[in-house]
Amino acid sequence: MGPVPRTLELFYDVLSPYSWLAFEVLCRYKNIWNISLQLQPTLIGGILRESGNQPPAMLPHKAVYLRSDLRLLSQHHQVPIHFPKDFFSVILKKGSLTAMRFLTAVKMEHPELLEKVSRELWMRVWSRAAEKAGMSMEQAQELLEWVSTPQVKNQLKETTEAACKYGAFGLPVTVAHLQDETHMLFGSDRLELLAHLLGEKWMGPVPPAVNAKL
């Protein structure tokens, strides 16, 4: 038997397009690298509040830059990101509390569906396409009811606090648990560095072994 897979936690919020990029790349690499990917639904609003940070879009030059950055990264990473028409309303007003509680519930009850449901939610917020994630109407209904219970609310709070304890000031945050050290990396643009820390090969955001088209 080979070496024990290294645990990689990915703290993410579907409100965050950069989280989507990190998510897709790590999902591609989870069967290539010797890692155990732990998806951690997190509330970006909580992270920003706790750290005193603002969403980058609040600075006008950054807001402009974000659009082209995401457009180019979308192409390069083959992730179908499209800016929502009413960006500020979607991101800043509507937020993601219910969605992230829902994913928390999915993780607690149907962890094998967490990846697909997360992707489906990103598709709805950050893309034009939306497909079904394979959850039955019944399952979805049940989970939606469960979303406002203390159990689920607390779990999301705990996960968000865990990210804060690692020093997060935004998302995505990847935490690599190596034998002697733990590394917190911020952003979807630290994955090549992550490969270096893991001693694994970086083959770009769309590694050849995987059919990456979504």
Next chain:
Amino acid sequence: MGPVPRTLELFYDVLSPYSWLAFEVLCRYKNIWNISLQLQPTLIGGILRESGNQPPAMLPHKAVYLRSDLRLLSQHHQVPIHFPKDFFSVILKKGSLTAMRFLTAVKMEHPELLEKVSRELWMRVWSRDEDITEPPSILAAAEKAGMSMEQAQELLEWVSTPQVKNQLKETTEAACKYGAFGLPVTVAHLQDETHMLFGSDRLELLAHLLGTSDNGTSYRGEKWMGPVPPAVNAKL
């Protein structure tokens, strides 16, 4: 003769460690990719003022994160970055005005020495925790880069003339016009489009973008071989 090299402008300030990372990687790739690298000494203070942005270190969590981020990137990129003991004093009080004016003068008078002098200034402030604001400091960096004492002193005197001051202002404004809110900023001039990329972590994306068609010949993009490409002896 092959396709025309694409112009790549790198706007940088020696006060910015991430600018150093981008600088070293692009210097490694300038002889590998079909590019013409134009180094643009810029004042990060001007960029931040114009855009209303703050240095990341002003947010406590980011200040903590910066240290480990730069430590890891330093190893991965093989650039010998070490945090100055009194970081806030170096970055926020002392600044880089004279240094960047000096580099502006170097670019105007001895452009072939711009890369080396820039590197020596970074080595002072971001590797050996040495001053870059006093005249002897700047002269020392210039000398180490191969400039004669005479040339260096001449340039230093020229630093406070309107010519040099204005050139630095113009370069900084150019970066602002491209939409900069920090440094480093890389501007890639492709046949049909111009792309502004922020940060030392958009260079793999840059390689991908350098694949546009030139006069109908499709270009498959340049190859990204990590921050330390094999063709170059990268150790500093």
